[in-house]
Amino acid sequence: xxxxxxxxxxxxxxxxxxxxxxxxxxxxxxxxxxxxxxxxxxxxxxxxxxxxxxxxxxxxxxxxxxxxxxxxxxxxxxxxxxxxxxxxxxxxxxxxxxxxxxxxxxxxxxxxxxxxxxxxxxxxxxxxxxxxxxxxxxxxxxxxxxxxxxxxxxxxxxxxxxxxxxxxxxxxxxxxxxxxxxxxxxxxxxxxxxxxxxxxxxxxxxxxxxxxxxxxxxxxxxxxxxxxxxxxxxxxxxxxxxxxxxxxxxxxxxxxxxxxxxxxxxxxxxxxxxxxxxxxxxxxxxxxxxxxxxxxxxxxxxxxxxxxxxxxxxxxxxxxxxxxxxxxxxxxxxxxxxxxxxxxxxxxxxxxxxxxxxxxxxxxxxxxxxxxxxxxxxxxxxxxxxxxxxxxxxxxxxxxxxxxxxxxxxxxxxxxxxxxxxxxxxxxxxxxxxx
Numbered sequence: 001x002x003x004x005x006x007x008x009x010x011x012x013x014x015x016x017x018x019x020x021x022x023x024x025x026x027x028x029x030x031x032x033x034x035x036x037x038x039x040x041x042x043x044x045x046x047x048x049x050x051x052x053x054x055x056x057x058x059x060x061x062x063x064x065x066x067x068x069x070x071x072x073x074x075x076x077x078x079x080x081x082x083x084x085x086x087x088x089x090x091x092x093x094x095x096x097x098x099x100x101x102x103x104x105x106x107x108x109x110x111x112x113x114x115x116x117x118x119x120x121x122x123x124x125x126x127x128x129x130x131x132x133x134x135x136x137x138x139x140x141x142x143x144x145x146x147x148x149x150x151x152x153x154x155x156x157x158x159x160x161x162x163x164x165x166x167x168x169x170x171x172x173x174x175x176x177x178x179x180x181x182x183x184x185x186x187x188x189x190x191x192x193x194x195x196x197x198x199x200x201x202x203x204x205x206x207x208x209x210x211x212x213x214x215x216x217x218x219x220x221x222x223x224x225x226x227x228x229x230x231x232x233x234x235x236x237x238x239x240x241x242x243x244x245x246x247x248x249x250x251x252x253x254x255x256x257x258x259x260x261x262x263x264x265x266x267x268x269x270x271x272x273x274x275x276x277x278x279x280x281x282x283x284x285x286x287x288x289x290x291x292x293x294x295x296x297x298x299x300x301x302x303x304x305x306x307x308x309x310x311x312x313x314x315x316x317x318x319x320x321x322x323x324x325x326x327x328x329x330x331x332x333x334x335x336x337x338x339x340x341x342x343x344x345x346x347x348x349x350x351x352x353x354x355x356x357x358x359x360x361x362x363x364x365x366x367x368x369x370x371x372x373x374x375x376x377x378x379x380x381x382x383x384x385x386x387x388x389x390x391x392x393x394x395x396x397x398x399x400x401x402x403x404x405x406x407x408x409x410x411x412x413x414x415x416x417x418x419x420x421x422x423x424x425x426x427x428x429x430x431x432x433x434x435x
Contacts, residue, residue, distance in 0.1 A: 007129075008123060008129070009120075009121075009123040009128050009129025009130065010128060010129060010130045011128060017323065020323050020326060020327070021132075021319060021323060024134070024166060024319060024322055024323065024326075025114055025134065025319075027162065027165055027166055028112070028114070028134050028162060029112075029114075030165075031158065031161060031162045031165060032112045032136060032158075035110065035154070035158050036110055037110040037111060037112045037136055038110065038111060038112070039111070039112055039113065039114075040093060040096060040111045040112070040113050041113065041115065042086070042089065042092040042093060042095075042096055042113065043086075043092070044085060044086055044115070044116060044118075045083050045084060045085050045086065046083070046084060046086055046091070046092055046095065047081065047082070047083065047084075048066070048068050048082040048083060048084040049082070050084075050091050050092070050095055050305060051066060051084055051086075051087060051088075051091055053304055053305050055087070055088065055091055055273065061087045061088065061119060062087075064120070064121075065087060065119040065120050065121050066084050066085070066087050066118075066119070066120070067084060067085040067087075067118050067119075067120060068082060068083070068084045068085075069082075069083060070082055070083075071083050085117075085118035086117055086118065087117055087118060087119045088117055088133075088316065089113050089115070089117060089133060089135055089316065090135070090137060090273070090298065090301070090314050090316070091273075091301070091305065093111060093113065093137050093139075093314075094137070094139065094298075094301050094302055094305060094307065094310070094312070095305060097109060097139055097302065097307070097310060098302060098305065098306065098307035098308070098310075102139075102140075103140065103141050103302075103307075103308050103310050106141060106143065106144060107140060107144055108138060108139075108140040108144040108145060108146060108151075109137075109138070109139050109140050110136070110137075110138050111136065111137050111138075111139070112134070112135065112136035112137075113133075113134075113135055113136070114132070114133075114134050115132060115133070116130055116131065116132050116133075117130075117131055117132070117133050118130055118131075119131075125324070126318070126320045126321045126324045127318075127320070127321075128320060131318055131319075131320055132318070132319040132320070133316045133317060133318055133319065134316070134317050134319060134322075135295075135314060135315055135316035135317065136155070136314055136315060137312055137313070137314035138151050138154075138155060138312055138313050138314065139302070139310050139311070139312030139313075139314075140310060140311075140312070141308070141309065141310060142309060142311060146310065146311040146312060147299065147311045149246050149247075149249035149250040149253065149277075150249075150253055151313055152250045152253075152276075152277045152297060152313050153249075153250050153253030153254050153257065153259075154253075155295075155313055155314075155315065156173065156175075156250075156254060156259060156261075156279060157253075157254070157257045157259050159173075159281060159293065159315065160173065160259045163281060163292070166322070166326065167326065167329065168283065168292070168322075168325055168326065168329065169329065170283060170284065170329075171281050171282065171283050171292065172260075172262055172281070172282045172283070172284075173259065173260065173261040173262065173279060173280075173281055174261070174262050174263075174264040174267050174279065174280045174281075174282060175250075175251075175254075175261045175262070175263060175264065175267070175277065175278070175279045176235070176263060176264050176265060176266075176267040176268065176277075176278050176279070177235070177236070177239060177243055177244075177246070177247040177250075177276050177277055177278070178215075178235055178268050178274055178275060178276065178278055178296075179235065179238065179239040179240065179243035179275070179276060180240065180242070180243055180275055180276065180299075181275055181299075181300050182240070183235075183238050183239050183240055183243050184215070184235075184275065186238050187215075187233075187235045187238035188214050188215060190233050190238060191214040191215065191217070191232060191233060192210065192211075192214045194232050194233055195210040195214055195217060195232070196210075198228050199217075201228065202217075202220070202222075202225045202228060203220065203222045203224075203225055205220065206220050206222070206225055215268045217229065217232075218232070218266045218267075218268050219268070229266065234265040235265065235268065236265060243276060246276055246277075247276065247277065250277055264280075267279070267280060273298040273300065273301040273304065274296040274297065274298055275296075275297050275298060275299045275300060276296070276297040276299065277296055277297045277313065278294075278295075278296035278297070279294065279295060279296060279315075280292075280293070280294040281293050281294070281317075283325050291321070292317060292321055292322065292325060293315055293316065293317030293318070293322075294315065294316070295313070295314050295315025295316060296313065296314075296315075297311070297312070297313040298311075298312055298313070298314070299311040299312070336393060336394050336395045337373035337374065337375055337393055337394045337395070338367075338372040338373045338374060338394065338395060338396070338432050338433075339367065339372060339373075339374050339375075339394055339395070339396045339397070339398050339412075339432050340374070340375045340376075340377060340386075340389065340390035340393060340394035340396070340397045340398070341360050341363055341364050341367075341374060341375070341376050341377060341397075341398045341400060342360075342377040342381065342383075342386035342387075342390060342397050342398065342399050342400065343356045343357050343359070343360035343376075343377060343378065343379040343381075343400050343401075344356065344379065344381075344383060344386070344399060344400065344401035344402075345357065345379030345380065345401075346402075352402070353379045353380065355405075356379045356400065356401070356402065356405065357378065357379040359400060359405050360376060360377070360379070360400050361376065363398075363400060363425075363428075364376045366429075367428070367429055367432070370429045372429060372432055372433070375390075375393050375394060377389065377390070386399075390415075391415050394415075395414065395415060395416065396412055396413060396414050396415065396432065397412070397413050397415070398410055398411070398412050398428070398432075399411040399412075399413075408424060408425045408426075409422050409423070409424055409425070410422070410423050410424075410425055410428055411423075412428070412431065412432075
């Protein structure tokens with residue numbers, strides 16, 4: 001019989017890696033709360049039209065990477081509905097904003113999400129077909145200040161704080177402006193014209209994009225194409241005065257908040273809904289594919305999918321890449337638990353063994369209810385095995401034998417210092433917290 005395995009492009013997350021993911025998510029939730037963001041949970045599949053209209057039919061995501069199927073009609077008079085596993089979450093959040101009439105509150109909506117996305121792309125390190133993203137969106141009517149460059153700067157400052165609190169040192173913020181939709185359309189034509197004589201010398205993907213979506217050429221990572229791309233016109237020369245003023249204000253706010261950044265004229269992002277500010281946080285520890293997270297402003301997305309005018313800005317970060325970075329920096333090794341309780345019984349005396357194991361469970365319960373993380377051994381273990389097991393998972397071992405049970409004085413060894421201490425049971429919890 002064939003052994004069943006996880007489907008290609010998916011994987012199981014196991015301990016202790018899940019502890020790292022939980023820490024990432026808990027840190028993100030805590031930071032978002034300080035900036036007055038609330039959580040949204042949207043369905044993992046949506047009507048296919050949402051992504052075709054919102055993300056863009058000529059993007060690689062929509063044209064090549066989505067998991068799409070026809071849902072069976074419930075009645076003969078109904079047509080089957082085309083459904084798609086979400087490849088990204090911004091379009092779904094904006095759909096929810098429209099559907100639930102959040103704009104009618106007149107308030108700025110600051111929303112974050114954590115959850116799985118799906119794209120059928122070539123699996124590689126840190127990139128899977130089912131992947132989890134942490135993202136956030138700031139969206140609302142213009143009267144709520146949603147178009148303000150201060151919103152852009154606040155999101156970027158929040159992300160800088162989040163990466164710092166996660167322990168990711170050495171990040172770089174790359175930032176650019178793709179201007180208004182009119183600026184972007186104008187630059188697309190400038191770029192399309194400039195690509196006519198050089199596209200035949202570029203990779204197959206660039207040759208196709210030069211016709212269908214010239215901006216995506218700037219995302220190309222093929223080394224041989226880089227000199228050609230560097231010589232192409234820059235989008236800054238196609239921005240109107242409003243877009244230039246907006247970008248200048250974003251940079252001024254970042255300077256005031258002491259958030260370092262690098263201007264990257266080639267940073268345009270691949271999705272059709274982006275306008276004005278676009279950005280990426282990168283880290284050298286990830287190699288060639290060095291992006292930790294990215295995002296930007298999308299002032300026309302709500303109208304594109306049938307909603308009211310609702311300018312917004314958002315970002316998404318892949319948890320796999322964050323976890324890889326933290327592991328590479330050795331900044332997030334899972335902490336060992338507080339204590340390992342080692343009951344030492346007499347294997348030849350069944351009643352004594354039962355009694356010592358029961359006493360160890362009672363002690364573990366007492367310590368856990370006091371907020372300590374505890375692993376429980378077994379009275380049948382030899383002392384050597386208990387020590388070897390404890391050293392792998394805990395900072396200290398608590399020995400509970402017949403003598404300790406009778407006297408109420410427990411033996412505690414700290415593995416880091418090597419010291420061994422006699423501790424009264426009533427003082428054990430405080431001792432484990434204090435050292």
